[in-house]
Amino acid sequence: MANSTVIAHTGANPHPDMEKVASRHSAINGSPEILAGEADAELLAKLGYKQELRRNFTMIEVFGIAFSIMGLLPSIASTLAFSIPAGPVGMVWGWFLASGCIFVVGVAMADLGSAMPTSGGLYWWTHYFASPKTRNALSFLVGYSNTLGLVGGLCSIDYGFALMFCSVIVIARDGEWTPSNGVVYAVFLACVLCHGVLASTLSKIMGKLQTVFVAMNLILIAATIIALPVGKRLSSERNDAQYIFTKTENLTTWPTGWAFMLSWLSPIWTIGAFDSCVHMSEEAANAAKAVPYGIMMSIGSCWILGFIIMIVIASCINPDLEAVLGSSYGQPMAQIYYDAVGKQGTLGLMSLLFIVQFLMGLSITVAASRQTWAFSRDGALPFSGFFRPISKRFGYIPLRCVWGCVFLAAVLGLLCLIAPAAASALFSLAVAGNNVAWLTPILCRVVWGQKKFVPGPFYTGDRFSVPLAWFAVVFLVFGIFLAMFPVGGPNPTAESMNYTVVINMFVWGGALAYYFIDARKWFTGPKITVEDVPAGMLADGSIEGVETGHGDKVLVDEKGKESV
Numbered sequence: 001m002a003n004s005t006v007i008a009h010t011g012a013n014p015h016p017d018m019e020k021v022a023s024r025h026s027a028i029n030g031s032p033e034i035l036a037g038e039a040d041a042e043l044l045a046k047l048g049y050k051q052e053l054r055r056n057f058t059m060i061e062v063f064g065i066a067f068s069i070m071g072l073l074p075s076i077a078s079t080l081a082f083s084i085p086a087g088p089v090g091m092v093w094g095w096f097l098a099s100g101c102i103f104v105v106g107v108a109m110a111d112l113g114s115a116m117p118t119s120g121g122l123y124w125w126t127h128y129f130a131s132p133k134t135r136n137a138l139s140f141l142v143g144y145s146n147t148l149g150l151v152g153g154l155c156s157i158d159y160g161f162a163l164m165f166c167s168v169i170v171i172a173r174d175g176e177w178t179p180s181n182g183v184v185y186a187v188f189l190a191c192v193l194c195h196g197v198l199a200s201t202l203s204k205i206m207g208k209l210q211t212v213f214v215a216m217n218l219i220l221i222a223a224t225i226i227a228l229p230v231g232k233r234l235s236s237e238r239n240d241a242q243y244i245f246t247k248t249e250n251l252t253t254w255p256t257g258w259a260f261m262l263s264w265l266s267p268i269w270t271i272g273a274f275d276s277c278v279h280m281s282e283e284a285a286n287a288a289k290a291v292p293y294g295i296m297m298s299i300g301s302c303w304i305l306g307f308i309i310m311i312v313i314a315s316c317i318n319p320d321l322e323a324v325l326g327s328s329y330g331q332p333m334a335q336i337y338y339d340a341v342g343k344q345g346t347l348g349l350m351s352l353l354f355i356v357q358f359l360m361g362l363s364i365t366v367a368a369s370r371q372t373w374a375f376s377r378d379g380a381l382p383f384s385g386f387f388r389p390i391s392k393r394f395g396y397i398p399l400r401c402v403w404g405c406v407f408l409a410a411v412l413g414l415l416c417l418i419a420p421a422a423a424s425a426l427f428s429l430a431v432a433g434n435n436v437a438w439l440t441p442i443l444c445r446v447v448w449g450q451k452k453f454v455p456g457p458f459y460t461g462d463r464f465s466v467p468l469a470w471f472a473v474v475f476l477v478f479g480i481f482l483a484m485f486p487v488g489g490p491n492p493t494a495e496s497m498n499y500t501v502v503i504n505m506f507v508w509g510g511a512l513a514y515y516f517i518d519a520r521k522w523f524t525g526p527k528i529t530v531e532d533v534p535a536g537m538l539a540d541g542s543i544e545g546v547e548t549g550h551g552d553k554v555l556v557d558e559k560g561k562e563s564v
């Protein structure tokens with residue numbers, strides 16, 4: 001038994017009002033550095049972990065990292081090929097409806113994030129809520145799905161950056177140049193390596209930088225919302241309200257209704273990675289509030305701003321949508337800009353676009369490294385011992401995990417060399433991988449763990465929390481299926497096939513095979529690293545006689561069997 005500490009039942013509320021806890025900052029665990037406020041360190045200790053990272057991020061900066069990863073306009077630009085085929089209705093209403101559903105997912109996650117804010121939250125919650133027989137396997141699966149989903153997100157963002165960067169050169173050369181797959185990969189690789197360097201060296205100001213990234217995003221959005229209609233000055237050049245809000249198209253070989261559903265992939269990918277707020281939990285001050293509000297504010301602002309952007313795009317787009325999709329610039333958004341503001345304006349806006357896309361990649365590198373670090377802290381990754389140490393020199397960050405993510409992204413990015421269809425599977429790896437990681441803890445909570453759930457300072461209430469969680473589960477399952485559909489139609493060719501199903505089955509099948517063949521012998525869930533086990537401990541994975549947080553005392557044997 002790794003830890004046989006027995007904790008007396010104190011009946012203490014595991015979530016004392018964070019504002020009322022003494023604000024005195026103290027050195028944690030003998031370190032001369034001040035890493036966290038007392039309340040945050042105390043709540044983290046209840047989850048079983050000692051404070052090791054420095055809490056540099058305010059609530060706005062936690063929101064900033066998610067909003068920056070969402071990178072609203074670059075993401076819309078990268079995914080217009082999913083929504084344009086369904087016409088303006090797919091672009092405008094597809095965005096509005098899907099974003100609303102994503103907001104519900106965010107609210108369900110916010111309930112959990114406020115209650116138990118820790119960097120590896122998703123697999124931690126899964127282990128906490130799932131049944132004793134399933135929790136180790138499910139937690140292992142979620143940890144891998146989340147880690148690879150985030151690295152897939154990094155790949156897809158940086159691949160999008162490489163395409164946009166190349167398209168600016170194509171426009172500058174008036175379409176007289178076509179980048180080869182090798183050139184795209186070289187730009188991608190340079191971008192990923194830059195992210196590694198910046199995520200390693202800018203740790204002390206990474207929180208502050210998020211505010212700058214938010215401002216850059218807002219400037220780009222404002223520039224686009226103003227430049228497109230102004231560029232199409234003559235109202236006869238713009239599409240009318242009837243076209244924007246009621247015109248359907250179907251440029252796919254699927255039925256029209258399904259083409260509309262496929263347009264949801266654009267908001268689903270764009271408004272992704274809001275779990276980054278959870279992964280920054282251990283670097284956030286007042287995490288029990290910063291995490292839930294960061295999640296909801298980032299989704300909510302993308303919902304509204306994205307709806308406005310889609311209306312503007314639909315009003316200024318050339319109604320010959322096939323021509324826009326088949327643009328010689330390689331990017332529908334570049335064509336839309338070109339048609340409105342000409343070559344110089346397009347070069348300016350596309351340059352701003354790829355700079356913001358670059359910032360998205362930097363933010364997701366940071367978030368992915370924190371999830372990777374949390375998972376290695378719990379010993380679940382290969383070479384966990386190597387990845388686990390924190391670099392004090394570089395500002396209390398998981399430096400090796402930053403470079404582990406960079407290395408993995410560089411390898412996965414090799415798909416760019418095969419074919420665009422293989423590369424686009426990176427988009428769906430992010431969607432499907434993360435959706436599994438988000439839905440599993442929410443599902444485990446409503447199926448097995450409802451009694452164990454102790455709300456944090458943010459809570460949707462007994463009446464709404466469970467129905468919202470069920471809605472989130474259904475939507476996320478739908479999102480996983482959607483991400484696997486070949487957009488080209490029911491009879492895909494090798495080029496138009498969606499390889500997500502292959503990649504994700506490899507990830508999920510590989511993780512489960514690894515667990516059942518080997519890891520089940522040593523992975524018993526999140527480890528306890530805190531030295532003085534506090535009263536009201538929530539962590540109950542592999543220690544004996546620990547409070548579950550709702551008044552029951554459980555005894556857990558080495559095989560994970562519980563008795564109350």
Ligand SMILES: NCCCC(=O)O
Pocket residue numbers: 069070071075149150152153154157269270271272273430431434
């Ligand atoms: N807006 C990009 C989000 C990428 C991801 O879903 O991981």
